[in-house]
Each structure stands twice: as C-alpha cells, then as structure tokens.
Amino acid sequence: MNLAIFFDPLPEDPVGAAPVPTTLGAYATRFIDTFPDWRAADLALIGLDEWRGSAAGAPQGHSANRVRERFYQLQKGTGPVRLVDLGNLRPGLTLEDTYLRLREIVAALLENQTIPLLLGGSQDLDYGQFLAYETLERPVSHVTIDARVDMAEHDGARPEDTHLRRILMHEPNFLFCFSQIGHQQYLVPPGVLATLEKLHFETLRLGEVHADVRQAEPLIRQADMLSFDLSALRWPDFPGYTPPSPYGLTGEEASQLCWYAGHNDQLSSFGLYGYRPDQDEHGLAAFAAATMLWYFIEGFYHRLGETDFQSRRFMRYAIGLPGTPAKLVFYKARRTEKWWLEVESLADSSVKRIVPCSYQDYLHASQGDLPNRWILTQALLG
Template identity: 25%
Template sequence: MSTDDPRLRDIIGKNLNQPAVQLLGFPSDEGVIINGGRPGASKAPQLIYDELLKLTPHPVHIDRHTKLLKKTESLTHLNCSRDLSADQENLGESTAGFLSDQVLPVILGGGHETAFGHFLGYAKSTRPVNIVNIDAHADVREFKNGKPHSGSPFRQAIEHQSGMCRSYNVYGLNPASVSAGHLAFVRKQGNAVFEQSISADAILNRLNLFDEESIMVTMDMDAVRQADAPGVSAPNASGISKDDWLKLAYGFGNHPKVTSFDLCEVNPEFDRDNQTVKLAALTVWYFLLGVALR
C-alpha cells in the first residue's frame, strides 16, 4: 500500500474486532427472468465490488472514512440456486443475523427480488421496518404463475404475515411505468413520488417513525436516467440524475435510523465502458461515507 495514495482494497476489513458493516452479494436475476426482463444482473455484485476496491477514501474525511472501512467486512457471496423463494429465505437469515449483531448489511444485487430477501431479515428478527425504495417502478405486482419475481418484492413485504413492514415508500417513479392501480396501492402504505429532485432528508423526515422502528433502504439503478446508467435491467429514458442519486446514497448512509441498504438492477451485459458498474461502486462509497460521518 502506498501511504500517500491508499485504496479501499488496502483498507477494507483490516480491523474486524468489532465489525460495523458487512458487504453481501446476492447474485440472482431469476426474478428478472420470471418478470420478463433482461438477464445479467447476477454478474453485478463482484464487478461492483471490484470497482469499489479501486477507489480512495475521502481525502477530507479520511480518518473517519478509513476507520469505518477497516470495520467493513469484504464481500461475501450468497449461493443462489435459482429456487428464488429459497434464495430469498437464505438472504433473510443472513440479514437477520447481521441486524441482531448490530452490523449494518450492505447488499449488492442482483435483480430487485433482492429486496424481499433483504426485508425477510427484519421479519425473521421481528424488527419493525419502514422501507424506502428509489425506483422507476413501484414493484408491487402480483406473482406470475404463482412465482415471486423482481416486480413483486414490496407487495410481498407489505402482505407478509409478520406485519413487520410498517410502511412502504417509493421515490423516483417514472409516471409512464406505473399503473394507476399500483400507485393507489402504494399510497395506502406510505409515500409514492414521481421523478423530481429529491433529498434524503426530505424523504426520511416524511416518515412517522416510532422509537423501535428502523429504515431499510433499497436503491434500484433504473431510477437513474439512461444517459447516466445504461447498464440496467430496464433502461429509463428519463429518470433522476446521477448527482441526485449519489446525494441520496450519502444522505441515507448518514441517517442513524437506516440499518440496512441494498443496491439492485445493475446489468453489466448492457453496460457501456463499465459506466453503470462504476456509478454503482460510487453509490456504495457515498453510502459508507455517510455512515462514517454519522
């Protein structure tokens, strides 16, 4: 390691006596396939992590950023069997364990079926949670041929028998990609906001949280306009800017009630010069910076 030019590969996981963050890969796009989308998101977790390792800690906040990164466990991949429900249960078990140990899981998908497995961590540990989703789509569809998929995770969470989903809130919706019925369904559960300049504070301050409730954040890369993020499962011709996206990632990381995070729908098969993968890595970097500066 160069002492005047450190990279995250030189720092992550160097002080795990008291781990604070766990990076977890969920390389599944079975839900995307069931939903009729473009496969390829299963290849994203390792590629995002590889790009993350090339970055430097923040030069102004290097002490606090480095301190957190040293307490961040390197990427562990969960095995995905293509039995989607079983894979989601497995992700839920892992997430529940980290939450119980007060370790913040940062989950790299995979398709947005990742989010239901992520939620199951709260259900399995009986922790009430408010879900915040940044997404062009509401993702509250019914099952297809009796199977869950990348478009159904939040209906599954809302209707889960545990009752641990206290609210569902989605921001960045593309109005040309959301049915009136799905919009009405979401608005009964929480907030639904179309594409606009949005901030993490504005989002999180709208949540009516009780003391025991946490916030689960999930960010779907297809909320970002296609010019900034071409490599996704469902490209977005409009969408929010990469600048707004990165500010959101930092703001979510900085909020003490946010206890877990996932990033989904990066599809390297359709990327351009690793542009979207690099943006995804920077998203994780900004989220971890926010956590470090809490």
C-alpha cells in the same frame, strides 16, 4: 453463526497484490482465502448473482465483481472504514431458498449491528432483506427507490415485478410504514398509487426529486431498510440495465440519496440491485454504483446519534392549534438543523412516535395547518 458456509470467495483480488494505501482497497478485508471477521466490522459487503426473479434472466458477467473493481480504487473518506467483503452469496436450489439464505445472513448481521451492503441481482432479493427484520420483533420502516412500483398482479408477472406487494402483504405484519421514491408516473398504474395512499404510505415522484432532492431526506431518515433499483437512474448516467430509459435520477441525485441513507442513524441494511454488466460497455455504470456505495459509507461515518430528543442537542417547539390536536411538538437538531415531529395517537395517548419531518412541516403548523406527515402517521398509529 458460521456465515462462511453461504459464500464463495472472490475469484481474484479486485485490488491486486498491492492496493494504493489511501484507497478503500487498503482498508477493506476481503474474502479471498480466509473468511473475514464480520463481527468486528461496521459494514459488510455481500455480492449477489441471483437473477431467477428477473424476466431478462442472468446477464453475462458478475455484477458485484464488476462494481468491486471500481469501488476499491476509490479514495477512503473521512471515517475509519471498518469494512469486510464477505464474497458472493451462493444461490439456493430455488429462488425461495435464496430469499431464506438472505434472511438468515442479514438477521445475523443485524443482531451484531453490522450493516449489510447488498450488491447485485434483481430487486426481488429485497424480500429476503425484509424477512430478516421479522426477528427484531418490532415494527420497521422500509423505503424503495425505483422508477416503477413493483406491485404487479397480472398472470406471468415475475418476482421482480411483484416483490413489493409480497412485502406489504407479508404475515405476520411487522411493517410500520413504507415510502416510494423516484417513480415515474407514466410507468405506474393509477390503481397502485391509490392503494399506497389508502395504506397511508408516502410517495415522492421523480419530478419532485428533481425539483428538490432534499424532499426525500425525511422519508429516508425514517427507514430501517432501503432498497434501490438502479434502473431508477437515467440511462446516460447509468448504462447498466435493460430496457434503457432516457429519464430518471441523475448520478448526483442518486449519490445524494445514498448519503442520506448512510447518515440515517436508524437505517440498518442497504441494497443496490439491478446492475447488469453486459449493458455497461465502458464501465460507467459500475463506476456510478461504486460511487453510490462510497457516499453511503461516507454518510454512515458522519452519523451523529441524534436520537435523544430530551438532550440539549435539540430545541423543542410547541405550536398551539385551534382544533384537534390542540398542540403539536417539533424538535430541531441544533447541529444539523434537521426536524422531527411528535405524533401522539388520538386513540391512545400513551402511544407516541417521533418521526422525521421538514422545516416546511413546521411552517405549515405555525400557520394553523396540520402537516400531512402528522395525518399519515396518526393513521398508521391507529
């Protein structure tokens, strides 16, 4: 596929004529004059300037270009960094056209095993990100990090307030599981959380992330795609969205979540949405978004390929239970000490799924209690 027809080149090189040799700008191939060879890349940065789904409209200034100015000044991490910058996506004639363009682009990158890094625009663009997975013809898992749960039904609701509902109701249904991280309960109608609970989806409130950010790691580790609304950060750490909020994730927590996402062997697309440069007088939010991208890339180049649970890289623990099931099987990675849980469908013993879990899940099982993650996964297996 000729992806170049969908993109505009960068208006100018954000790193200047001679990037510092140790910075990311010296390693990334950017679309200035010639479209980069994305087939040889591990990661592909895509700038988005589509705001028709937002009630606030388009900001002054291009959000992705502003972040690029900071991003390419950051020092290269420990990995080889095979990164291309495809430039800025040309919006479609309609918002729906933009979704479909994203679907085609992300699907082509997924087929090539190149991870798209989607930067800018309103969060409803993750609907196009999600549609690309329909081509995989297998169930996928989705994680959203957001201060709200965007499942509005009222008249006049904008796409950025309804996109999650659209994803959950999409037909054909190829969504296996969904997790919501970082929401603030006073911003979410109670019926919305009840709906997610009925669907056997997991949620992790902002307060729970503050208490221990590591609780989010197993949820992110099971995701194929992640959508991050940058308004989930508190305004003092990220003054780049509207309306401002004094509450939210800290910059350190947001960067840690991005590292978890990058380190997830399964995750194949990543979106940072909602940055508005006209709210960012001193470039603080642009620097924060650039740093979050840096942590994702650093996590990616620390991936270990921990998927062969029968290898010597894993320890296997079987725990007997007094009821049904009679036994639970856990796996622990020797190197990273991450835990997984094997869930066998009670309706069909031939259907099994190994899902990420925590050490606390193992402790609960050792005390005779079924972990909540087993119960939720069992319900999803049907």
